[in-house]
Amino acid sequence: MSRHDIAVTGLGLVTPSGIGVEPNWAAVCDGRPSAAHDPLLKDNPVRISCRVPDFEPAQLLGGRRAHRLDRFTQFALVAAREAITSAGLDIATWDGARVGVVLGCAAGGPGTVEEQHLILTEKGPASVSPLLLPMQLPNMLAGQTAIEFGATGPNLVVATACASGATAIGTASDLLALDRCDIVLAGGSEAMITPLVMAGFAQMGALSRREDDPAAASRPFDADRDGFVAGEGAGVLVLERADDTRARGARARARVAGYGASADAHHITTPHPEGTGVESAIRSALADAGATPGDVGHVNAHGTSTPLNDLTEARVLRRVLAGAPLVTSTKGATGHLLGAAGAVEAVFSVLTVERGLVPPTANLRTLDPHIDIDVATAATPRKIGLALSNSFGFGGQNAVLAIAAA
Amino acid sequence: MFENLKEILVLKLKMPPEHIVPEATKEDIELDSLAAVELSVILGERGITISDDELLEAATVGEMAKLIESRSTNL
Numbered sequence: 001m002s003r004h005d006i007a008v009t010g011l012g013l014v015t016p017s018g019i020g021v022e023p024n025w026a027a028v029c030d031g032r033p034s035a036a037h038d039p040l041l042k043d044n045p046v047r048i049s050c051r052v053p054d055f056e057p058a059q060l061l062g063g064r065r066a067h068r069l070d071r072f073t074q075f076a077l078v079a080a081r082e083a084i085t086s087a088g089l090d091i092a093t094w095d096g097a098r099v100g101v102v103l104g105c106a107a108g109g110p111g112t113v114e115e116q117h118l119i120l121t122e123k124g125p126a127s128v129s130p131l132l133l134p135m136q137l138p139n140m141l142a143g144q145t146a147i148e149f150g151a152t153g154p155n156l157v158v159a160t161a162c163a164s165g166a167t168a169i170g171t172a173s174d175l176l177a178l179d180r181c182d183i184v185l186a187g188g189s190e191a192m193i194t195p196l197v198m199a200g201f202a203q204m205g206a207l208s209r210r211e212d213d214p215a216a217a218s219r220p221f222d223a224d225r226d227g228f229v230a231g232e233g234a235g236v237l238v239l240e241r242a243d244d245t246r247a248r249g250a251r252a253r254a255r256v257a258g259y260g261a262s263a264d265a266h267h268i269t270t271p272h273p274e275g276t277g278v279e280s281a282i283r284s285a286l287a288d289a290g291a292t293p294g295d296v297g298h299v300n301a302h303g304t305s306t307p308l309n310d311l312t313e314a315r316v317l318r319r320v321l322a323g324a325p326l327v328t329s330t331k332g333a334t335g336h337l338l339g340a341a342g343a344v345e346a347v348f349s350v351l352t353v354e355r356g357l358v359p360p361t362a363n364l365r366t367l368d369p370h371i372d373i374d375v376a377t378a379a380t381p382r383k384i385g386l387a388l389s390n391s392f393g394f395g396g397q398n399a400v401l402a403i404a405a406a
Numbered sequence: 407m408f409e410n411l412k413e414i415l416v417l418k419l420k421m422p423p424e425h426i427v428p429e430a431t432k433e434d435i436e437l438d439s440l441a442a443v444e445l446s447v448i449l450g451e452r453g454i455t456i457s458d459d460e461l462l463e464a465a466t467v468g469e470m471a472k473l474i475e476s477r478s479t480n481l
Contacts, residue, residue, distance in 0.1 A: 063420035063421075064419070064421055064436065066420070067419065068440075126447065126450065127447055127451065130439075130443035130444060130447075131440055
């Protein structure tokens with residue numbers, strides 16, 4: 001069974017660039033950064049984050065429902081609802097047994113854990129919420145999605161850190177190719193901006209410390225980049241086999257033509273300097289898509305704005321993709337959405353091939369002189385037949401999606 | 407006490423106020439075992455000792471309020 005015919009029929013986004021696909025696309029194509037000082041982090045060494053604006057879970061999901069959901073699950077349900085609607089699917093009439101859910105997440109619900117830990121230390125165990133586990137466990141992302149939409153097919157959460165969202169989409173494609181279900185809600189979600197988690201990231205030296213100009217902190221490939229800006233949010237895609245899409249008269253927005261996965265087996269946080277794992281994942285994705293490096297017109301890079309990632313990734317892209325595709329990192333606008341990044345960026349890649357427009361890399365003023373790839377600094381109209389979306393996680397987990405025009 | 411219970415259910419457990427009437431059953435207000443524990447914890451913080459099991463034995467919200475009242479120490 002070939003993976004080549006996996007269609008994307010629905011899209012949903014909740015990110016610091018907006019709630020909904022169109023507001024996101026407008027903000028990202030406009031190169032609008034979303035990073036700002038975060039009042040929650042006022043006591044932290046790094047106080048910059050990218051937050052979903054005006055997110056009212058009680059309004060979007062109902063007060064009772066929202067109360068029992070950690071923020072990462074709230075994001076996913078809102079994004080999934082948009083994706084299902086945009087796919088022209090109706091949960092009242094679909095065959096739920098043939099609907100799978102594969103979502104990626106790095107951390108689960110650290111917000112709930114930290115809140116309840118405080119209650120434990122201040123009031124004792126009898127005051128801990130009975131909802132702690134159902135709210136914070138990572139798998140609940142998929143479980144709650146099943147409950148919300150009546151999806152009773154294969155149901156799981158994948159964890160590959162910052163590659164989780166992409167790994168989820170690749171895994172979902174595999175399920176469809178194996179006929180384990182007919183529709184998959186695939187994507188990722190993350191809400192890791194908590195004082196403890198951010199202190200951890202800060203201690204690792206991973207975050208930008210541009211406190212005097214937070215809006216400009218996330219600047220992938222820029223000569224003055226100094227780390228990533230943590231973001232939050234969710235991206236969900238509806239995937240179906242292309243035959244089924246045609247049979248129900250739905251429109252394929254794009255195709256997931258290929259997926260490549262590998263491990264660096266090098267270091268817990270530092271990418272392999274030669275990028276051999278990334279190269280391997282790229283070549284796998286291309287082989288899966290029946291494509292050659294020269295076919296790639298665009299790359300939505302991992303492009304986190306860290307000194308090391310951007311340099312190493314650019315080197316691999318230069319070496320492997322002879323056709324000099326137009327590269328961008330949408331993390332300049334959205335920040336780094338961690339486990340959701342791969343899914344959010346898959347959505348942007350779909351929009352790029354669908355609309356023939358490559359979004360710019362926000363905040364890129366001066367390309368790092370050691371970086372020798374073509375990076376978009378303005379929204380660039382271009383017909384793209386095949387795009388790659390890269391996501392690399394701590395632990396050396398690499399996921400590359402090949403997104404083709406429908 | 408019914409009004410106190412309703413206030414807790416609405417403000418702390420985020421239940422829709424229009425559903426909370428004395429005749430409402432647990433199912434009517436979606437008070438599952440987890441919510442019963444939450445309620446028990448909140449009441450405990452207000453000096454009222456009553457277990458989640460006991461709360462779940464009440465057939466209606468009105469009966470639950472009466473049960474809670476019978477456990478209240480006059481503060």
